[in-house]
Amino acid sequence: HAQTIALKVESDKPGAKIDRQLFGQFAEHLGRGVYEGVWVGPDSSIPNTRGIRNDVVAALKELRVPNVRWPGGCFADEYHWRNGIGPLQDRPATLNPNWGGVIEPNSFGTHEFMDFVQQIGAEAYISVNVGSGTPQEAADWFEYMTTDQPTTLAKQRAANGHPEPYGISFIGLGNESWGCGGSMTPEEYAAQLRIYARYTRNYNARHPALKIAVGPDSAETGYTEAVMKAWKERNWSWDFNGLSLHYYTVGAGFPPKFAATGFGTSEYATLIKYTLRMNELLRTHEAIMDKYDPEKKIALVVDEWGAWLAPTPGSKEGFLEQQNSVRDAIIAALNINIFARHADRVRMANIAQMVNVLQAMILTDQDKLVLTPTYHVFHMYVPFQDATFVPVAFDAGTYVNGAIKLPKVDAIAAKGKDGKTWLSVTNIDPSAPAQLEIPTRAKRAAGRILSAPKIDSVNTFASPTTVAPKPYEAKASSGKITLKLPPHSIAVIALEEQ
Ligand code: AHR
Numbered sequence: 001h002a003q004t005i006a007l008k009v010e011s012d013k014p015g016a017k018i019d020r021q022l023f024g025q026f027a028e029h030l031g032r033g034v035y036e037g038v039w040v041g042p043d044s045s046i047p048n049t050r051g052i053r054n055d056v057v058a059a060l061k062e063l064r065v066p067n068v069r070w071p072g073g074c075f076a077d078e079y080h081w082r083n084g085i086g087p088l089q090d091r092p093a094t095l096n097p098n099w100g101g102v103i104e105p106n107s108f109g110t111h112e113f114m115d116f117v118q119q120i121g122a123e124a125y126i127s128v129n130v131g132s133g134t135p136q137e138a139a140d141w142f143e144y145m146t147t148d149q150p151t152t153l154a155k156q157r158a159a160n161g162h163p164e165p166y167g168i169s170f171i172g173l174g175n176e177s178w179g180c181g182g183s184m185t186p187e188e189y190a191a192q193l194r195i196y197a198r199y200t201r202n203y204n205a206r207h208p209a210l211k212i213a214v215g216p217d218s219a220e221t222g223y224t225e226a227v228m229k230a231w232k233e234r235n236w237s238w239d240f241n242g243l244s245l246h247y248y249t250v251g252a253g254f255p256p257k258f259a260a261t262g263f264g265t266s267e268y269a270t271l272i273k274y275t276l277r278m279n280e281l282l283r284t285h286e287a288i289m290d291k292y293d294p295e296k297k298i299a300l301v302v303d304e305w306g307a308w309l310a311p312t313p314g315s316k317e318g319f320l321e322q323q324n325s326v327r328d329a330i331i332a333a334l335n336i337n338i339f340a341r342h343a344d345r346v347r348m349a350n351i352a353q354m355v356n357v358l359q360a361m362i363l364t365d366q367d368k369l370v371l372t373p374t375y376h377v378f379h380m381y382v383p384f385q386d387a388t389f390v391p392v393a394f395d396a397g398t399y400v401n402g403a404i405k406l407p408k409v410d411a412i413a414a415k416g417k418d419g420k421t422w423l424s425v426t427n428i429d430p431s432a433p434a435q436l437e438i439p440t441r442a443k444r445a446a447g448r449i450l451s452a453p454k455i456d457s458v459n460t461f462a463s464p465t466t467v468a469p470k471p472y473e474a475k476a477s478s479g480k481i482t483l484k485l486p487p488h489s490i491a492v493i494a495l496e497e498q
Pocket residue numbers: 028072073074075175176304352353358
């Protein structure tokens with residue numbers, strides 16, 4: 001007999017805006033993420049618009065992707081933008097030493113990326129090369145992209161097909177400078193940051209850009225302290241707007257050992273436990289940021305997150321390909337719920353990565369495409385984009401697996417831009433259903449539920465809809481709505497007055 005959990009939706013205590021930028025994506029030149037996943041080239045038999053896959057664009061448009069981070073990741077700190085402009089046949093072949101040591105054809109460059117984000121209706125988040133580039137190279141890139149004055153670089157942009165300046169919304173000043181981005185100490189990075197924040201100029205006054213500094217690796221606080229201290233001491237000549245945090249659900253550390261499929265409840269519980277650590281990490285870094293920036297001017301930007309699992313057997317080394325199961329869907333929902341609860345400081349995030357890499361939205365094989373369970377979570381959460389956080393009071397109950405104790409359920413609510421009160425409820429328990437009761441004036445709750453037979457159920461090219469949302473409805477009776485959730489499921493519903 002399942003115990004009933006009461007959910008109190010506190011609509012009278014609205015919180016911060018759940019910024020739509022929290023639903024950002026990340027597309028690195030890594031494995032089949034960009035090449036094959038997005039770019040097939042104009043001559044491909046796969047239907048495309050100027051080389052960009054139509055099926056992938058159509059699927060991503062449905063997610064209302066707010067921004068895409070590009071070209072990396074570690075790749076960004078070895079990327080030289082001039083290799084990626086001009087006629088395709090003239091672009092140099094370079095190497096991608098981080099990811100499989102493969103040839104980088106440079107066919108997907110600045111213009112192709114900007115075409116792609118425009119096709120899906122997203123904003124551009126460009127990561128500049130601080131590790132192996134120069135401030136001048138970064139400055140030239142932004143002059144090339146954003147000035148409307150007839151400079152030599154702007155004329156080159158026009159000759160390459162884009163007379164109008166581009167609008168860039170976010171500029172990443174390096175990536176993981178503590179690791180693949182140059183192994184810099186916090187102080188060394190702070191010194192670079194001052195230079196890059198000054199000279200990476202956005203000349204497009206009609207399209208302001210926010211600058212994001214490299215911040216912490218998981219629980220490490222050295223970068224948070226040094227970068228925030230530098231910000232506090234900044235002067236008129238340089239500034240930035242966001243601090244990046246990277247944290248993956250990987251389990252007991254790198255290299256990732258947790259299998260993407262064929263796992264049991266113990267591996268499931270372990271990875272959920274590591275996912276929930278995100279909450280403590282945000283608290284840790286927020287406390288430091290509050291010290292230097294009590295007005296919360298600087299956003300905490302979780303621009304790499306998601307499950308990083310053992311690679312798909314037989315996939316190429318360094319391509320970071322992994323299947324995506326119901327467990328990934330739950331990991332996505334729990335992370336988004338945590339971001340929403342921290343929405344006053346956490347105002348942007350990017351799941352790693354968009355197509356064919358790590359916790360992807362989409363998997364492709366030649367001309368075939370499959371939407372992952374994680375895709376469906378992002379789709380179900382669209383009403384939370386730019387919604388106002390509404391607290392939900394509940395006693396989550398406990399799901400116990402060996403020595404691991406987890407909350408049995410999780411829930412967030414928000415007042416959507418459509419005026420409706422939206423609720424997302426997750427039954428974390430992999431074996432038992434959950435019953436929840438919401439005291440409410442609403443007449444019914446309606447939306448969609450994502451559930452599947454097993455915790456490791458996946459979508460494959462042969463069976464693409466094993467994990468797919470289904471309509472969900474519950475009617476009120478005696479002033480309350482009772483939700484019944486099967487094990488390992490996520491429901492996103494609106495409370496409707498009629
Ligand atoms: O997302 C894969 C890699 O993980 C990124 O390139 C890097 O920034 C991080 O270590």
